Amino acid sequence: MRRLARRAGMAMGITLLLCLALFPIYWMLITALRPKSVTMVWPPRLLPDPGELSLATITAVARDxxxxxxxxxxxxxxxxxxxxxxxxxxxxxxxxxxxxxxxxxxxxxxxxxxxxxxxxxxxxxxxxxxxxxxxxxxxxxxxxxxxxxxxxxxxxxxxxxxxxxxxxxxxxxxxxxxxxxxxxxxxxxxxxxxxxxxxxxxxxxxxxxxxxxxxxxxxxxxxxxxxxxxxxxxxxxxxxxxxxxxxxxxxxxxxxxxxxxxxxxxxxxxxxxxx
Amino acid sequence: MEAEKARLLALCALPAAVTVLVLVAWPIWLTFELSLHRVRLFDILRDRPLAFTTANYERLLGDARFWESLANTGIFVTGSVGLAILWGLGSALLLDRRFPCRAAVRLAVILPWAVPASIGSLVWMFLADGHLGLFNHLLLSIGLIAEPIAFLVHHQFAMPMVILAQAWHAYPFFTVMLLAALQAVPAELHDAARVDGATPLQRFRHITLPALRNTLVVTGFLSVLAAIRDVETILVMTGGGPGRATETLAVRIWNESFRFYDIGFGAAQGVVAFTLSLLLMGFALRRLMRSFWG
The missing domain is CATH 1.10.3720.10 (MetI-like)
Incomplete structure (x- = not known):
């Protein structure tokens, strides 16, 4: 029982660590891949629709x-x-x-x-x-x-x-x-x-x-x-x-x-x- | 033979000696010289002769902003380094244990290191934004706040925000160093202690912590110096504002020199920062020297 609790605690700790480390990187990635019409809207949406992701912003930035x-x-x-x-x-x-x-x-x-x-x-x-x-x-x-x-x-x-x-x-x-x-x-x-x-x-x-x-x-x-x-x-x-x-x-x-x-x-x- | 070796070694050391002399020692000397002159950026750019004065230092002593920036430096440095140490220590202790996909998880946890500091600051800036920021959305949806807060232009929240961004960027250094130190602790020590009935907390206090002490001191010290000189995080996120809520000494030097073009006054504060770092180094130099010369 105690071992199980320790396992669960460790899993939670590691999940928290990963979220803190990766979330800002994820947010950068997702913002760069979404159209402006999605990122400039309140409330922000945590998960993207698969259809809205594209390289459009990146190619536009490279061009303009x-x-x-x-x-x-x-x-x-x-x-x-x-x-x-x-x-x-x-x-x-x-x-x-x-x-x-x-x-x-x-x-x-x-x-x-x-x-x-x-x-x-x-x-x-x-x-x-x-x-x-x-x-x-x-x-x-x-x-x-x-x-x-x-x-x-x-x-x-x-x-x-x-x-x-x-x-x-x-x-x-x-x-x-x-x-x-x-x-x-x-x-x-x-x-x-x-x-x-x-x-x-x-x-x-x-x-x-x-x-x-x-x-x-x-x-x-x-x-x-x-x-x-x-x-x-x-x-x-x-x-x-x-x-x-x-x-x-x-x-x-x-x-x-x-x-x-x-x-x-x-x-x-x-x-x-x-x- | 020996003379040939000495000549070769001297030749090898030459580029480094020139680099340090021209690009480090000379600029420091120039900082002292500039601080003793009445000099604006335009005087430099137009090569005007400079007038000698001690006015920069006299102004500094009576300047409330200067003391404020010193206090801000203290808060920023203790806050960000303290948080980074706790974050790094916690992650190192967790990542030292055995669990599935350990190598990949370790790599993911130190990934913030690979993000340029100024770029990481931009991302945190977006997360903390008052209009579109995700933090506000999360805090609103769990009911912790009733209205969105513009964290970075709020005089109470700006400092914690830049501290958080700085710590996010800085903690992987501690994770890596402490993890390396943890791996050097023989497992038998823990086993023996366990047999003798030591609790996990006792083992942490009497085995783990002593093993980490040297690494903690050296990395902590280096990070304090790095945080004193850090200007990128704050420059990008707030520019020292709102008002002067996040204006540390390093940011103040930048603002004074490149925003108000008062090079002489900026240099006088540079001399203060230099003296401060030198004093800090004096405390730790012996210890570092020992680890350097082995």
């Missing part, structure tokens, strides 16, 4: 608004950021993992502090710096800002991965006549591939999801990213929830699919180094 351009900007920024973060973090993670001595510790501490700094603080001074450098308005600004934000944590993750690769394997390669660079390239890097994948996924998600930097450094209108673009359908006079949710769906799908596909690597990468 700059949504595809936003998606392109988002993709460009995310890919460039990912490349930069992987390069910086892999090398630095290796150096921090293998080096001994004060300089390495100093850099490690600075990176640790940088990781925790409020990114909001960086927005204004970066805005001024980018203006002075004549970069303001271009996607490069968002890439650089995302790099500054993501590189410290990514370096921390990579250090954890290199720590788990015994230096003895590299030393064996050295004995076999490999140079230090060769040992890094042929031994350490291939072994760290799962870590590099996790870092790449982290960097891609951070930069794809960025709202703040794109909002501050890009001109807006047609020239911005999906996350900022989605908010542009909301005005004092009209809330175009269908279109908002259609763009929101586009912004979520890319990362959501990647997340579902690679979540195992990502999760193991994140939890490492936190023990």
């Amino acid at each position: 608004t700059p949504a595809l351009g936003w998606a392109w900007n988002s993709l460009l920024i995310a890919v460039l950021t990912t490349l930069a973060v992987v390069l910086v973090a892999t090398l630095a993670g290796y150096a921090l993992s293998r080096a001994q001595g004060g300089a390495a510790r100093g850099l490690g501490t600075v990176i640790l502090v940088a990781k925790m700094l409020p990114s909001t603080l960086l927005v204004v001074p970066l805005y001024v710096m980018f203006h002075r450098a004549g970069l303001l308005g271009g996607p490069l600004t968002v890439v650089l800002a995302n790099l500054a934000f993501a590189a410290p944590f990514a370096t921390w993750m990579m250090k954890g991965f290199f720590d788990s690769i015994p230096p003895m394997i590299e030393e064996a390669a050295l004995l076999d006549g490999c140079s230090h660079l060769g040992a890094l390239r042929r031994v350490a890097l291939p072994l760290a591939m799962p870590g590099i994948a996790a870092v790449a996924l982290y960097a891609f998600i951070v930069s794809w999801n960025d709202f703040l930097f794109a909002r501050a450094f890009l001109p807006g209108g047609a020239d911005t990213t999906l996350t900022v673009g989605a908010t542009q359908f909301l005005s004092e006079t009209e809330m175009e929830w269908n279109r908002v949710m259609a763009v929101a769906l586009l912004a979520t799908l890319a990362v959501g699919a990647l997340f579902l596909w690679l979540q195992r690597h990502f999760v193991s990468g994140l939890t490492r180094g936190h023990d």
Whole structure:
């Protein structure tokens, strides 16, 4: 009897958890797939009629608004950021993992502090710096800002991965006549591939999801990213929830699919180094 | 040999050193400098020379809005991080047990993580809408309220609403971390305690909680810092309003700089936020350093 009660309690808990997690996502999906005539009516209907669901809003958004351009900007920024973060973090993670001595510790501490700094603080001074450098308005600004934000944590993750690769394997390669660079390239890097994948996924998600930097450094209108673009359908006079949710769906799908596909690597990468 | 290795490692560290120096350290220095000048956004854009002043800080001390934004930061941070920890802990404890389709359920529970924060905020905004929102419909139909409430423009409900949206976005981080920590607890410990007649509550207090403490401290601390700097959720949902009901320090800095174009005054508050985070970090840095250097 007590066991049955515990089972029932657990089932209820899990159902509640699932509802809380998934309902907002469901509501976004259903709003994006319904016609405006249904979503703008009171009272809202929880379950859709099968006939009313269509891709009409999404195709209309792709045709009549700059949504595809936003998606392109988002993709460009995310890919460039990912490349930069992987390069910086892999090398630095290796150096921090293998080096001994004060300089390495100093850099490690600075990176640790940088990781925790409020990114909001960086927005204004970066805005001024980018203006002075004549970069303001271009996607490069968002890439650089995302790099500054993501590189410290990514370096921390990579250090954890290199720590788990015994230096003895590299030393064996050295004995076999490999140079230090060769040992890094042929031994350490291939072994760290799962870590590099996790870092790449982290960097891609951070930069794809960025709202703040794109909002501050890009001109807006047609020239911005999906996350900022989605908010542009909301005005004092009209809330175009269908279109908002259609763009929101586009912004979520890319990362959501990647997340579902690679979540195992990502999760193991994140939890490492936190023990 | 050793010299070659040192050279290689130094070369490897170089890009990161340059990144931190140019894109983190320099902006922080610039924040200090800007805070000591009378500077509006237009002065920057027209490259006008800036006048030195301490007026920004003097204004800050006598500014009721500033203290209000500090209080709002406290409420927002404790509220959203506290809720996210409870949510994450509860879900981790449940998901650690054995039940059918566990892998799929786990994935579904951490799915909010994959939704960009600003996009999630838009969805919560729609749910909480005063005209078409589902929350109002549900509350009306169970008779809890008599009239629809425009949650986000209501000075009492706006803050709980942004806290809820922020926690929804933040809790999967705790779920993942705590679940990983729970799996490291040997099952024999629980079995032994059960044999000795420990109640589930006692086992939670004396086995589970101590095993989670380190993870809870580190993730909790990181999330507090993340919540202090968070501006996206509030910026999207309320912009700091209604009035100033949800204006945290981070949002205030944004509004001051990009809505009222007072870069110098915004920077002065940036220095305060920076000092505040640094103080918080001082408390936890030793512990984090230990987990970093292993």
